[in-house]
Amino acid sequence: MSDKDSDDESASVDIGQHLKESDERNKRKREEAEAHESDDSSSSSSVAKKPAAVVVPVLVPVLRPVTVAVAAPAAPVAAALPRPRLSLQQIQHRHQLQIQEMHAQLARAVPQPPLPYYEDEFGQDMYMRQLKAEQLRERPPRPRIVRDGSPLPIGSPLPTLGAPSPMVHSRSASSVERSTSPAERKAAREVQRKHKEDQKLAKKLAKRAEEARLAKVVATMIAGYQHADHKHKIVIGQEKSPKDGEIYGVAVSFTMRKGQPTEEVLDLTKFNSKDIRAFSLKCGVKGGGGMTLFGCRMEIARSVQMGTMYNDQSISNPGSSSVTKRINTLFKVLNICFHANNFNDFVALNDSKQRKDYEQEPLSENGVTGNPVKDFWVLVSNEMNETADDSFDTVLGLQEGEDDRLIEWNEEHGFNLNDINRGHDFKSVRQLVCDLMKARERCHFEMKRSGEGSNDLWTYCTTPKFTKPRQSTAALPAVAVYYCNHLCLIHPAIDGKFAAFMSNDLKSDSTIEFAGSADSAGSKAGKMAVSAVVESLATATTDLKEAMSQRNNVSEAISQTNSWNDYFDIGDRYCKLKADIRNGDSSKARMVAAMEVRIEQLEAHLNIVPAKSIIETED
Structure with a gap:
C-alpha cells in the first residue's frame, strides 16, 4: 500500500471519530436546552420552529442512489453550539462504514453452508x-x-x-x-504418477534380484550336496498327489547352514524343473531326470526315509579334481554304450529306421515310446545316474599284456568310476559320446595320412587340435579318447556305423546322415512337423541317390580295372602263341584266332585305336 493511500485512510478514520464525538456533544446540549425550556414557560414564544429536513443525493460504492436525511439545524436556544457542516465525502464514508458493519453482523448471525462439489472420474469439478x-x-x-x-x-x-x-x-x-492453477494440478498429478511407476519398478527390480540370488544359492547347494552327509537337512511333509489324489510323503524344504546365524530354508516347491531334477539325481533317485516336480520330491523323501535304499553312497567325492571326475564320467558312459546289453542298440543308432522300430516298447521304465534313438540315450542317462549298480565300473584293458598305456595311467592316477559328475540327461550323454567318436576319427585320419606323423595314436590324442570338439569347449582328455579307440578295436563293427571321415565312395546306407535329429519331428506340431518330415525324407532320398551314383562309379572303375588286367593277361599269352606259330607249331592257330577276337573286344572297350593294337597283321 502506498503512503498516499495510508494517509487517506487515517484521515477518514479521524474524521469519522470527530463526527461521532460532535454528535454526542450536540445531543447532550439539546437535551439540556429542552429541559431548560420546559421550566421557563415565558420563553415559549421565543422558540423558533424547526426548519424542514434537507435531502441530499449521495452515490455509494454499490452505485445505487441512496437518500440520506440530514438533520435540521438546532433550535435557536442551541445556536450557541452550532453543528459542524459535513462534507459529501464525510457523509459517503460514514454510510460505507455502516454498510460494512451490517454485513459483518449478518455474516456472524447466519452461518453459510459449504458448497457442494461434484467431481468426475478424473477429479475435475463439474459444478458451475x-x-x-x-x-x-x-x-x-x-x-x-x-x-x-x-x-x-x-x-x-x-x-x-x-x-x-x-x-x-x-x-x-x-x-x-x-x-x-490447472498447470500446477497437472504437474502434481504427473509427479504422483511417476512416483507410483518408480515404486513398481523398484519392486520389480527387487524381485528379480532376489530370484537371481536364490538361483545362485540353489546352484551352490546342489553342487555341494552329499546325500549321505546332508540328507538330515531335508524336511519331509505330507501332500496330496495331483495325479491320483492320494497322500504321499514328499520333500518340502532344505535347510542350509542349519543351526548357524546365517541359516536359510529353501522351499523345494518353488524350484524349477531343472533344479529339482538335478537335486533328485544328487539324492540318488533313479530316472529323476524325467520326473515331474511332485514325483522328484516324492522320490527324494523315499531316499531319505529308507536310508539304505541306495547304500548311502557318496554322490560326489570332494577330494577329487574336476579333471578326474570328467575322465571317470567319460569312461563310464563308454562302458555303458559298449556293454553287451546295450551294444546292439548302440550300433543300430545310425541305421535307417522303419515303422516297427518306432512302435517297440521302451528300453527302460522311464523310456520314450515311439522314438528309439531318444529312448536309448534316456537308458544311458539312467544308468549314469544309478549309484547302486556297479556293473559298468570296470575299466577294460588293464590286465597284464593288454594295453600298456592304460595300465601305466591306472598305476599313476587310478580309475574310480563311482566318482563321476552326476545329473546328466539324455542330451548330455549323447553329446559326450558323439564328441569322443569324432575326436577318435580325427586322430585316425591324421595318423593315416601318408608320409606325415607317426603310427602311434597317443601322439594325436594328446594334441588339443584334434580332440577339441568345439571352439568354446575344452579339449577332451587324451586317455578318454584313447580308451574309446581301445573299445572300438574290441568291437570292429562300430567302425562301419560311426564313419565320420570315411570316403564317400565307400559309405554304406547305415552311414547316410539324415537332416536334423531323429526326434526333431516329434517335438513339433501341425504343419511344421509335417514339413520337417517331408524335408527329411527329401534329403534322405537325395543322399540315397548320391550314394547309388557313387557306387555305380565305383563299379565302373572296378570294371575298367578288370578289363585292363584281362587285356594285359591275354596279350601276354597271345604274344607267346604267335612266337610258337612262327617256330613251326601250327596246332595253336585256332587258339590264336579266338584270342584275337577277345583282344578286339577289349580294345574296343578300352578305347584303344587299331593303330596301337597288339594283333599282328600279315603284310
Whole structure:
C-alpha cells in the first residue's frame, strides 16, 4: 500500500471519530436546552420552529442512489453550539462504514453452508464454476481445516500431492487443491504418477534380484550336496498327489547352514524343473531326470526315509579334481554304450529306421515310446545316474599284456568310476559320446595320412587340435579318447556305423546322415512337423541317390580295372602263341584266332585305336 493511500485512510478514520464525538456533544446540549425550556414557560414564544429536513443525493460504492436525511439545524436556544457542516465525502464514508458493519453482523448471525462439489472420474469439478465464484465473492472466505482442527491462515499454500497431505476432508486431494492453477494440478498429478511407476519398478527390480540370488544359492547347494552327509537337512511333509489324489510323503524344504546365524530354508516347491531334477539325481533317485516336480520330491523323501535304499553312497567325492571326475564320467558312459546289453542298440543308432522300430516298447521304465534313438540315450542317462549298480565300473584293458598305456595311467592316477559328475540327461550323454567318436576319427585320419606323423595314436590324442570338439569347449582328455579307440578295436563293427571321415565312395546306407535329429519331428506340431518330415525324407532320398551314383562309379572303375588286367593277361599269352606259330607249331592257330577276337573286344572297350593294337597283321 502506498503512503498516499495510508494517509487517506487515517484521515477518514479521524474524521469519522470527530463526527461521532460532535454528535454526542450536540445531543447532550439539546437535551439540556429542552429541559431548560420546559421550566421557563415565558420563553415559549421565543422558540423558533424547526426548519424542514434537507435531502441530499449521495452515490455509494454499490452505485445505487441512496437518500440520506440530514438533520435540521438546532433550535435557536442551541445556536450557541452550532453543528459542524459535513462534507459529501464525510457523509459517503460514514454510510460505507455502516454498510460494512451490517454485513459483518449478518455474516456472524447466519452461518453459510459449504458448497457442494461434484467431481468426475478424473477429479475435475463439474459444478458451475461461474456461480461458485460469484457466491464466494459474496461471503467471507472459509478457513482451511487441518488434522489437529486448527485453521490455516487464509492465503497459505496447500500441501502438494507428492507428499503426505495433512488435510482431513471428505473430498479428494484434487478437489482440495482447486485454488491452484490447472498447470500446477497437472504437474502434481504427473509427479504422483511417476512416483507410483518408480515404486513398481523398484519392486520389480527387487524381485528379480532376489530370484537371481536364490538361483545362485540353489546352484551352490546342489553342487555341494552329499546325500549321505546332508540328507538330515531335508524336511519331509505330507501332500496330496495331483495325479491320483492320494497322500504321499514328499520333500518340502532344505535347510542350509542349519543351526548357524546365517541359516536359510529353501522351499523345494518353488524350484524349477531343472533344479529339482538335478537335486533328485544328487539324492540318488533313479530316472529323476524325467520326473515331474511332485514325483522328484516324492522320490527324494523315499531316499531319505529308507536310508539304505541306495547304500548311502557318496554322490560326489570332494577330494577329487574336476579333471578326474570328467575322465571317470567319460569312461563310464563308454562302458555303458559298449556293454553287451546295450551294444546292439548302440550300433543300430545310425541305421535307417522303419515303422516297427518306432512302435517297440521302451528300453527302460522311464523310456520314450515311439522314438528309439531318444529312448536309448534316456537308458544311458539312467544308468549314469544309478549309484547302486556297479556293473559298468570296470575299466577294460588293464590286465597284464593288454594295453600298456592304460595300465601305466591306472598305476599313476587310478580309475574310480563311482566318482563321476552326476545329473546328466539324455542330451548330455549323447553329446559326450558323439564328441569322443569324432575326436577318435580325427586322430585316425591324421595318423593315416601318408608320409606325415607317426603310427602311434597317443601322439594325436594328446594334441588339443584334434580332440577339441568345439571352439568354446575344452579339449577332451587324451586317455578318454584313447580308451574309446581301445573299445572300438574290441568291437570292429562300430567302425562301419560311426564313419565320420570315411570316403564317400565307400559309405554304406547305415552311414547316410539324415537332416536334423531323429526326434526333431516329434517335438513339433501341425504343419511344421509335417514339413520337417517331408524335408527329411527329401534329403534322405537325395543322399540315397548320391550314394547309388557313387557306387555305380565305383563299379565302373572296378570294371575298367578288370578289363585292363584281362587285356594285359591275354596279350601276354597271345604274344607267346604267335612266337610258337612262327617256330613251326601250327596246332595253336585256332587258339590264336579266338584270342584275337577277345583282344578286339577289349580294345574296343578300352578305347584303344587299331593303330596301337597288339594283333599282328600279315603284310
